Amino acid sequence: MAHITKSAAFRLGLMVFAALAVLTGIEFVLALFLNVWQLLLLVAVLKAGLVLYYYMHIYRLFESDPTLDHNSYAYKLATNRMGLWLFFISDSFIFGGLMIARINLLGLTHPELNQYLGLAVTSILLISSFFMNRAETAMAHGDRKQFVLGTAVTLTLGLLFLVGVVGVEWQIAPFGPGDGVQGAVFYSMTGFHAFHVLTGVIFLVIILRNGLRGRYSAEKHWGVEACAIYWHFVDVVWVFFYPALYLVGTVIQ
Amino acid sequence: MQMFFLGVSLAGFSSILGGLNIIVTIVRLRAKSMTPFKMPIFVWAALATSLISLTATQLIGLSFQMVMLQRLFGMGFFDLSKGGNPILFQHLFWFYSHPAVYVFVLPGLGIISELLPVFVRKPLFGYRWVAMSSLGIALVGFLVWAHHMFTSGMAEYLRVPFMYSTLLVAVPTGVKFFSWVGTVWRGKISFDTPMLFLLAGIIVFLLGGLSGPPNATISTDLHLHDTYYIVGHFHDAMYGGYIFPFFAAIFYWYPKMTGKRLNEKLGKLQFWLMAPSFMVMSLLMMRVGLLGMRRRIADYDPALGFDLYHVLMTVMAFLTALGVIVFFINVIYTQRKGQVARGNVWNSRSPEWLVPSPMPVHNYDHELEVVGEPYDYGLPGSRYVKFEGEE
Numbered sequence: 001m002a003h004i005t006k007s008a009a010f011r012l013g014l015m016v017f018a019a020l021a022v023l024t025g026i027e028f029v030l031a032l033f034l035n036v037w038q039l040l041l042l043v044a045v046l047k048a049g050l051v052l053y054y055y056m057h058i059y060r061l062f063e064s065d066p067t068l069d070h071n072s073y074a075y076k077l078a079t080n081r082m083g084l085w086l087f088f089i090s091d092s093f094i095f096g097g098l099m100i101a102r103i104n105l106l107g108l109t110h111p112e113l114n115q116y117l118g119l120a121v122t123s124i125l126l127i128s129s130f131f132m133n134r135a136e137t138a139m140a141h142g143d144r145k146q147f148v149l150g151t152a153v154t155l156t157l158g159l160l161f162l163v164g165v166v167g168v169e170w171q172i173a174p175f176g177p178g179d180g181v182q183g184a185v186f187y188s189m190t191g192f193h194a195f196h197v198l199t200g201v202i203f204l205v206i207i208l209r210n211g212l213r214g215r216y217s218a219e220k221h222w223g224v225e226a227c228a229i230y231w232h233f234v235d236v237v238w239v240f241f242y243p244a245l246y247l248v249g250t251v252i253q
Numbered sequence: 254m255q256m257f258f259l260g261v262s263l264a265g266f267s268s269i270l271g272g273l274n275i276i277v278t279i280v281r282l283r284a285k286s287m288t289p290f291k292m293p294i295f296v297w298a299a300l301a302t303s304l305i306s307l308t309a310t311q312l313i314g315l316s317f318q319m320v321m322l323q324r325l326f327g328m329g330f331f332d333l334s335k336g337g338n339p340i341l342f343q344h345l346f347w348f349y350s351h352p353a354v355y356v357f358v359l360p361g362l363g364i365i366s367e368l369l370p371v372f373v374r375k376p377l378f379g380y381r382w383v384a385m386s387s388l389g390i391a392l393v394g395f396l397v398w399a400h401h402m403f404t405s406g407m408a409e410y411l412r413v414p415f416m417y418s419t420l421l422v423a424v425p426t427g428v429k430f431f432s433w434v435g436t437v438w439r440g441k442i443s444f445d446t447p448m449l450f451l452l453a454g455i456i457v458f459l460l461g462g463l464s465g466p467p468n469a470t471i472s473t474d475l476h477l478h479d480t481y482y483i484v485g486h487f488h489d490a491m492y493g494g495y496i497f498p499f500f501a502a503i504f505y506w507y508p509k510m511t512g513k514r515l516n517e518k519l520g521k522l523q524f525w526l527m528a529p530s531f532m533v534m535s536l537l538m539m540r541v542g543l544l545g546m547r548r549r550i551a552d553y554d555p556a557l558g559f560d561l562y563h564v565l566m567t568v569m570a571f572l573t574a575l576g577v578i579v580f581f582i583n584v585i586y587t588q589r590k591g592q593v594a595r596g597n598v599w600n601s602r603s604p605e606w607l608v609p610s611p612m613p614v615h616n617y618d619h620e621l622e623v624v625g626e627p628y629d630y631g632l633p634g635s636r637y638v639k640f641e642g643e644e
Contacts, residue, residue: 070282070285075281078281079277079281079282082277082280082281083273083274083277086273086276086277086307087273089307089308090269090273090307090308090310090311091311093308093309093311093312094311094312094314094315097311097312097315097316097345097348098315100344100345101319101330101341101345104338104341105330105336105337105338105341177322177326177327177328178326178327178328178329178335179335180329180335180336181329181330181335181336181337183328183329184319184322184323184328184329184330184335184337185330187322187326187328188319188322188328188330
């Protein structure tokens with residue numbers, strides 16, 4: 001936001017990213033040595049909270065001034081924000097449903113998957129979130145060059161995540177979609193999530209194109225903000241899906 | 254089959270986005286002086302409905318897509334031979350499909366509360382409670398889904414909590430009934446077609462509501478589950494909460510939409526064809542259900558002695574259908590030679606009736622100002638809204 005300097009905002013983004021990276025490391029080590037689902041859930045909630053507050057700026061929802069003119073840009077912006085967040089609430093029900101299906105069908109077990117690949121794609125998505133935040137912050141301070149750079153990096157990392165999950169993980173997994181409930185759960189959860197990542201990638205292409213044509217400014221860049229918080233939302237979903245699919249409990253025999 | 258599932262998912266999108274649109278519009282784009290408790294009561298009902306369709310609809314989309322994935326790729330979510338769990342499907346399905354009933358009913362109940370004061374010329378009794386009861390029904394509606402599954406073999410410990418949460422629905426619904434009775438009480442009732450449908454709606458919904466607790470109570474439900482009693486209960490709830498208010502709303506707002514008023518005589522004919530025959534049909538359904546008639550079967554043992562009941566029900570169902578045909582005839586007749594109605598046909602206070610019918614392309618040229626309570630009918634000198642420049 002405009003009330004802190006650009007370098008301070010960048011620094012904040014970096015610090016949040018560092019905290020998220022440390023928590024992800026803790027999560028991975030926890031899963032190896034002290035596999036208690038409550039602890040893993042706690043770490044995931046902490047990570048999600050950091051992303052929701054610092055990257056998705058959930059507090060902005062409550063900043064709207066009701067005395068504003070209904071036709072002013074600020075009022076319309078706050079209305080748009082509310083619409084987008086309602087969409088997230090709605091969308092989280094579908095991911096929640098998948099999670100409930102997973103808990104019901106697999107319990108405290110997880111499919112046999114490549115742990116290094118899992119950690120790698122999680123890190124890729126986390127780094128992409130950092131760059132997305134950097135791009136948005138840059139645009140909020142009118143720095144178009146940094147915005148384009150950040151968006152392009154996010155886009156590349158998003159594609160890399162898709163390649164990692166769909167192109168590699170789906171191919172090397174020792175089971176297919178029809179093999180038991182683990183196949184059903186794993187392919188549906190990663191599939192639904194990957195589809196959202198794909199949507200985010202398309203969204204990124206659009207804002208990159210608009211950004212290159214100079215359609216955004218420090219004052220008016222709702223498209224960038226919407227894309228950024230959507231991207232972070234998809235990241236938050238993975239924050240919960242990653243431990244649910246890779247870490248919790250023991251490997252299914 | 255796959256097309257059907259995809260179609261349902263697509264319809265789900267429209268329902269979700271429509272709900273989203275309505276919520277944001279209500280919260281953010283009201284006229285400035287239109288504070289929440291000055292809104293028309295139907296808007297509260299629409300808000301509660303939209304909250305349901307925004308969230309619960311995702312689960313029906315998900316459960317149908319899971320079935321589709323199971324059929325296409327053999328993913329064994331609900332397939333016992335692969336370790337899946339068929340009960341899981343029922344949970345996901347009913348988590349949407351019970352609140353979905355309220356998606357039908359809440360707007361209907363909102364219409365009853367909205368139109369009743371117009372036809373009895375009295376203020377709506379307990380406006381705030383009615384507004385809150387819509388949200389209450391929507392909220393409790395999320396916590397009752399497993400009452401459809403008492404006999405499904407789901408986890409035993411879920412049965413009692415879901416019984417109590419289901420009985421809790423009667424509280425906000427009861428608030429609405431008190432309000433309606435209090436509104437009609439000593440009012441100057443005019444029996445136009447919409448009012449007839451409203452009264453039928455209230456009575457039929459009362460039957461539907463009172464036949465609910467026996468289904469919600471586990472001990473009686475074990476006998477009633479999958480019988481015609483359920484069919485009768487559901488018909489009563491749907492006709493009382495949805496079909497009759499729906500016709501009332503069409504008769505009421507038809508002049509607003511088209512500038513022509515639907516024929517009263519044909520409307521009353523439709524009403525007298527539909528309402529009594531429907532009542533007989535649904536009560537007989539409950540009767541044979543109590544005697545043990547199963548639903549979803551094409552044939553039954555004649556020794557059970559249901560033949561006469563079934564013949565009566567069929568005749569009554571055809572009479573109800575005839576009423577609907579009369580309605581379509583009415584619409585065609587009105588479009589050809591109907592009575593032109595440009596003004597405030599029902600002498601309503603609501604702002605939509607203060608502009609010409611049919612609605613101009615831009616409904617209100619200036620922001621309207623709310624100067625009083627919405628339903629103060631019969632109070633001299635009171636006013637709901639004022640347009641800019643008006644005295």
